[in-house]
Each structure stands twice: as structure tokens, then as C-alpha cells.
Amino acid sequence: xxNWSEFTPWSSLLGGILIGVATSILLLINGKIAGISGILGExxxxxxxxxxxRFAFITGLILAPLIYALFHPLPIAATQGGWSTIIIAGLLxxxxxxxxxxxxxxxxxxxxxxxxxxxxxxTIIFMLSAALVVYLTHHLFIKT
Amino acid sequence: xAYLSSLIAGLIxxxxxxxxxxxxPAKVIGFLDVAGNWDPSxxxxxxxxxxxxxFAFRKxxxxxxxxxxxxxxxxxxxxxDAPLIVGAIIFGIGWGLAGYCPGPAIVSVAIxxxxxxxxxxxxxxxxxxxxxxxxxxxxx
Numbered sequence: 001x002x003n004w005s006e007f008t009p010w011s012s013l014l015g016g017i018l019i020g021v022a023t024s025i026l027l028l029i030n031g032k033i034a035g036i037s038g039i040l041g042e043x044x045x046x047x048x049x050x051x052x053x054r055f056a057f058i059t060g061l062i063l064a065p066l067i068y069a070l071f072h073p074l075p076i077a078a079t080q081g082g083w084s085t086i087i088i089a090g091l092l093x094x095x096x097x098x099x100x101x102x103x104x105x106x107x108x109x110x111x112x113x114x115x116x117x118x119x120x121x122x123t124i125i126f127m128l129s130a131a132l133v134v135y136l137t138h139h140l141f142i143k144t
Numbered sequence: 145x146a147y148l149s150s151l152i153a154g155l156i157x158x159x160x161x162x163x164x165x166x167x168x169p170a171k172v173i174g175f176l177d178v179a180g181n182w183d184p185s186x187x188x189x190x191x192x193x194x195x196x197x198x199f200a201f202r203k204x205x206x207x208x209x210x211x212x213x214x215x216x217x218x219x220x221x222x223x224x225d226a227p228l229i230v231g232a233i234i235f236g237i238g239w240g241l242a243g244y245c246p247g248p249a250i251v252s253v254a255i256x257x258x259x260x261x262x263x264x265x266x267x268x269x270x271x272x273x274x275x276x277x278x279x280x281x282x283x284x
Contacts, residue, residue, distance in 0.1 A: 015163035016195075018160030019164070020193040021160075021196055022156035024196060025156070029153075029211045029212055031212070031214030036247040040267075056148070061155075061157060062250065063155055064158025075165065075168055078170035079259040080170065080241070080242055087262060087266045090269070095231075096270075098270070101228060103245050103247070109197055110197065134173055135179050137241070
């Protein structure tokens with residue numbers, strides 16, 4: 001059993017390696033970038049480009065916990081904030097990732113892996129922005 | 145074949161997110177909470193992923209053709225423009241509020257919890273709103 005509530009360098013490193021392998025498969029076999037917000041957002045755009053591989057990838061993501069649960073109990077996911085916070089956060093993440101052309105996977109992993117200056121800047125900015133929000137909500141007790 | 149490799153890539157990506165701890169919003173917040181009881185685990189996720197993907201992107205740069213004969217599309221934009229910066233700030237606010245970014249939210253849809261489903265629906269709505277806004281701006 002992995003205790004995810006503590007510092008987990010090894011399981012996090014292993015998980016990261018799997019993410020790197022998956023990114024490499026999609027890049028070198030399909031020729032596509034594994035940026036989740038791009039995969040989702042482009043499927044929702046008016047152009048509806050290449051829906052097939054996008055749906056296949058998303059299906060894989062959704063199946064992952066079901067496959068994992070066959071072998072191990074799923075880790076506990078402790079939700080943060082009330083319903084209104086979750087809805088507002090979702091809207092901001094959806095809009096922000098599309099407007100900024102990427103999220104943690106597209107900029108943070110794919111972009112940094114190819115040493116893109118845009119992605120390195122975006123990753124630093126969204127991490128600082130997120131850390132500031134966590135500071136405000138957890139240390140200055142601004143209720144969400 | 146392209147759909148199968150994409151499905152397998154999605155599955156491995158999802159398993160990686162679960163094993164790494166990214167699908168637990170409390171752990172993500174613990175990583176972002178540098179002033180509190182900081183949990184640096186998620187930096188290891190990035191180290192693991194980048195150390196593998198770096199070589200894949202290097203290979204793609206040398207030979208931009210995928211195993212299935214597709215041209216490998218690498219984003220060409222280079223400038224640090226306002227949408228990149230503003231978009232990253234907005235995304236960061238949402239990420240810090242709920243602890244979900246797009247991948248982990250979608251992976252968590254089928255775990256039987258309401259929060260990730262609600263978050264994902266709102267996230268898709270935010271993406272649709274972006275499409276409508278861009279379409280509106282372009283047609284002017």
C-alpha cells in the first residue's frame with residue numbers, strides 16, 4: 001500500500017515515468033502532443049479536428065482507475081472546497097488552459113521536455129498563481 | 145491501430161496520474177502550499193515524466209515522422225504573448241482553488257465521486273466558452 005498523505009518520492013517518480021512513457025507513445029507512434037487540455041478543447045472546437053484518436057485517449061484516461069481498482073484499492077481523493085468553489089475552479093481551469101494554450105501536461109511536461117521557452121514561462125506562472133491562491137485560502141483564511 | 149495506441153497511451157497516462165498522487169486534490173494542494181506543510185512529491189512526477197519525454201521529443205526533432213507515418217506536429221509559437229500569460233494565471237487560480245488540473249479531473253470521473261464529475265463538466269463548459277469567445281472575436 002502506498003500512503004499518499006505523506007511524502008511519496010518513489011511512487012510519484014514512478015507515476016511520472018509512466019506519464020513520460022505515455023507521452024512518448026502518443027508522440028512517436030501517433031505524432032501527437034499529450035496535452036490534456038488541448039486534446040479535450042480541440043475536440044470541442046468548431047473545427048472538430050480528428051476526433052477519433054482524441055476520444056480513444058480520453059477513454060484510456062477514464063478507464064485507468066477502473067483497471068487500477070482491479071489490482072489495488074484506489075487512493076483516497078480528498079476534495080477541496082465546496083460545490084460553488086469546484087464549479088468556479090472548473091470554469092477557470094477550462095477557460096485558462098485554452099486561452100493559455102496548455103495545462104500541466106501540455107506546458108509542464110511536453111513543453112518543458114522540448115525546452116520551449118513559452119511553456120517554461122507558462123509553467124512558472126501557473127504554479128506561482130496556484131501557490132498564491134493556496135496561500136490566500138489556507139493561510140489568510142479567505143473562505144472559499 | 146492509431147486509435148489503439150492512443151487508447152493505450154491514455155490508459156498508461158491515467159495510471160501514472162493515479163500512482164503519482166496527482167488525482168488526490170489534497171496532495172496537489174500540499175505541493176502548492178509552500179508556506180505550510182509542504183509536500184514536494186509532485187516535483188518528482190515532473191522529474192520522472194520529463195526525463196523520459198525529453199528523449200522522445202529529441203527523437204521527434206531529428207525525425208519528425210511517427211511510427212504510423214504521421215507528421216509529428218510540434219507547436220511552432222515562440223513569443224511570450226498576453227494570452228499565454230493571462231491564460232496561465234487564470235488556470236493557476238482554478239488549479240489552486242480545487243486542486244484539479246485537466247488530466248486528473250478526467251481520470252477521476254469514473255471513481256464514483258461527485259466532485260471530479262462536477263469539476264470536469266464546469267471545465268468543459270469553460271473550454272466551450274473560450275471557443276465561443278474566440279469565434280465572436282474573430283468574426284468581428
